[in-house]
Amino acid sequence: MKKVITTTLMMCSMAASALTPAPAAKPVDQVFINANIHVGNGEVLENAQFAISDGKISRAGYYRxxxxxxxxxxxxxHIYPGFxxxxxxxxxxxxDSVKATIxxxxxxxxxxxxxxxIAYNTDSERIPTMRFNGILLAQTTPSGGLVSGTSSVVQLDAWNWEDAVVKADDGLHINWPAEWSKRFDFSTFTMQLKKDDKYTEKTDQxxxxLADARSTGHDNNVKLNAVKPVFSGQKKVxxxxxxxxxxxxxxxxxxxMGIDDPVLVTGQAAGSVIEFLQEQQISVIINGTHALPQLSDDSIDERYSLPARLLQAGIQTALTYPGSMSSRNLAFAAGSTVAYGLSTEQALQMITGTAAQILGIDDQYGTLEVGKSATFFISQGDALDMRGNVVEQAYIDGRPVELHTRQQELYERYKEKYDQ
Incomplete structure (x- = not known):
């Protein structure tokens, strides 16, 4: 019986320490001085004033x-817009290895x-790790199949998905198949180019x-009704x-089909069709820069230089990070592009101002301008460099976010172990 009680108490203690922090209650009014404000549109205001009131930015610049x-x-x-x-x-x-949690x-x-x-879990233990690296907004997105479903933009400090939502049902996500793709061949232990015999069947679906949704007479069809808003511009593709x-x-x-502004979410393949993307005026989200080249004759820095090449071609470009387990490294992925053609502020725009424009939330988020949401964080140094990304404070809609979580507790615990 003693062993059972002890084990139960230990489990309760572990569960308590694993709890995510409670969301902040209400916005605060505050004035900051002598700050380097990275606006998120390419502009930097050095030693400037920054003030928030009622959840909004009331001052950002130089005031007497x-x-x-x-x-x-x-x-x-440094003050940055929330990534x-x-x-x-x-x-x-x-x-990832437990199906019941996916x-x-x-x-x-x-x-x-x-x-x-409606499936978004505000109590996820991954969320606090994002905030600690400056990620304060996310587009939570379904995956799988040919048409995965509808994403929504959320802020990362809320009790439930109703409180978290910034823009509900912002986009429909389509996974367009490839006729030929590389697959691992276990017989030779090499990557082989394989043809998808069902390619035509998949694209026809x-x-x-899309064709059925554009037609009329399907008021009770939930699938077609979910697609219909893409033709009126209420939902992006x-x-x-x-x-x-x-x-x-x-x-x-x-x-x-009459859908004028689809968004491409891709990787290295965008580099082969830059002229086409430029001609069609397509916005692009690059899914990860930390990857090896796809082709044997590609440059080793193909992924790192791709954002700069897209930007030079006048293509609206944002960056993201694959999956979510390591996506707290989003800022460092953006920082890597600075050595391959982008300026620091251009790289910053790709995870703030430009990302907000592509997701349709730039009226309130993405840049630090008067009247917009006070969603920002304060870093000791350059937030795109892991040496400078030391987040001191973070605010979402003017509410101070708790940054000291289980990750920091574990760090402090084991740091003491090696200090002794």
Missing amino acids: MALDGSEIDLKGQ ILASTNLGLTEV DATETGQLNPNVRAL IKAL FIHTNNPKSIIEAISHIKS
């Missing part, structure tokens, strides 16, 4: 105003009616779904594919 002594002197520290993690399974997946994928091939928002031929085919067909 009498101070009352209650302001916080940041002494040259935006696009196209992620954050809040939908907890432990709610990102639905069975079947065509699931446009699936809403990621997607095309038929996000095309996921990393094959040059599939990119051209998918975008050409989507635009032929």
Whole structure:
């Protein structure tokens, strides 16, 4: 009996320590001085004033105003807009190896009616690790099948998905297949180029779904009703594919259906179709820069330099990070592009201002401008460099976010072990 009681108490203690912090109650009013403000649109305001009130930014720049002594002197520290993690399974997946904790994928091939928002878990232990690295907003996105469902944009400090939502049902996500793709051949232990014999069948399913949704007379069909808003512009189409031929085919067909502004979520394949993307005026979300080149004759820095090449071509480009387990490294992935053609502020824009524009939330988020939401964080140094990304404070809609979580407790615990 004693062993049972002891074990129970230990489990309760572990569960308590694993609890995610409670969301902040209400916005605060605060003035910061001597701050380096990274606006998120390419502009930096050095040694400037920054103030928040009623959840909004009330001051960002240089003001000749009498101070009352209650302001916080940041002494040259940096203020950044909250980073935006696009196209992620954050809040939908907890432990990758435990199926019961994964709610990102639905069975079947065509699931446009699936809403990621209602499955979003605000108590996920992954969320606090994002906030500690400056990620304060995310586009929680379903995956799997040919049409995965509908994503939503959320802020990362809430009791439930109703409180978290920033923009509900912002986009429909389509996984356009590739006719030819590389697959691992266990007989030779090499990557082989294989043809998908069901390629035409799969693309025909997607095309038929779009065609049926555009027609009338399906008031009671939940799948078609979920697709219909893409034709009126109420919902964007996000095309996921990393094959040059599939990119051209998918975008050409989507635009032929009267959908003018699809968004491409891809990787290295975008580099082969830059002229096409430029001509079609397609916004692109690059899914990860920390990856090896796909082709043997590609440059080793193909992924690192791709964002700069897209930007130079005038293509609206944002960055994201694959999965969610390691996506707290989003800022460092953006920072890596600085050595391959981007300036620091251009790289920052790709995870703040530009990402907000692509997701349709730039009226309130993405840049630090007067009147917009006070969603930002304060870092000791350059937030795109892991040496400078030391987040001191973070605010979402003017509410101070708790940053000291289980991760920090574990760090402090084992740091003491080696200090002795």
